[in-house]
Amino acid sequence: MAAEPARLVVLISGRGSNLQAIQAAIEAGRLPARIAAVVSDRPQAAGLNHAARHGLDTVMIEPARFPDRSAFERALMTAIDGFDPRFIVLAGFMRVLGRELVQHYLGRMLNIHPSLLPRHRGLHTHRRVLDAGEHEHGASVHFVTPDLDAGPVISQARVAVRPGDTADALAERLLPLEHLLYPATLALLLKHRVELHHDSTHLDDTPLRQPLLLDRDLGRDGGLLDAGHGR
Secondary structure: OOOEEEEEEEEOOOHHHHHHHHHHHHHHHOOOOEEEEEEEEEOOOOOHHHHHHOOOOEOOHHHHHHHOHHHHHHHHHHHHHOOOOEEEOOOOOOOOOOOOHHHHHOEEEEEEEEOOOOOOOOOHHHHHHHHHHEEEEEEEEEEOOOOOOOOEEEEEEEEEEEOOOOOHHHHHHHHHHHHHHHHHHHHHOOOOOOOOOEEEEEOOOOOOOOOOOEEOOOOOOEEEEOOOOOO
16 A cells, blocks of 8 residues: 655745745655645635645634733644644744744744845845845745754855845745745655754765755755766
8 A cells, every 4th residue: 555645744934935836746756745734823824725726724723812922832733733743844934933933843843035045044044145236146945943944055046136136026036936945845855865964964874065056956846866966
């Protein structure tokens, strides 16, 4: 009997475009997983509509319904653990998570951030890249650790900054690469090729010296290309 696909719980706060990309990769057979649930902290999140159309279980946990952040995060952990996921996938989840919750899922919680980490942690990354006069921008998939956007990076996608770019134009050009990068990275994790060991990313049991790059190291199906490997 075939093994059950690995379960993912995806956390969203908005439109859920990376959620949609992950679901599309699953349906196309590029990602050996299933989305066990979509959890949101905002009832108006458009990604919940996508989840409903695809018959995915959804959970709504509004912070305003709890007396404090600790109570909210306990409820969030209870909801996530109820689905017994292999990985917890932050896909535009716009909340800073506390240390206890992050430690509970250490090595199993992933995030995609719109910058070439460690540069430009936090918000407004597209504008900050332009303000800094940088010639390259990108997105990073990383393990989530207690420090904001500071966890070990697994993979990146890069785009050139063009003359006359605006923050919106840069974001629009980067988003399709995010939609390729996240499922490809998750596929490697599900194949146990990439893991977190001793606060660093390991590929095939070897420390990763630099992030895997889309189009250089990562195949679009989540495999590794023959050369590079980002080591």
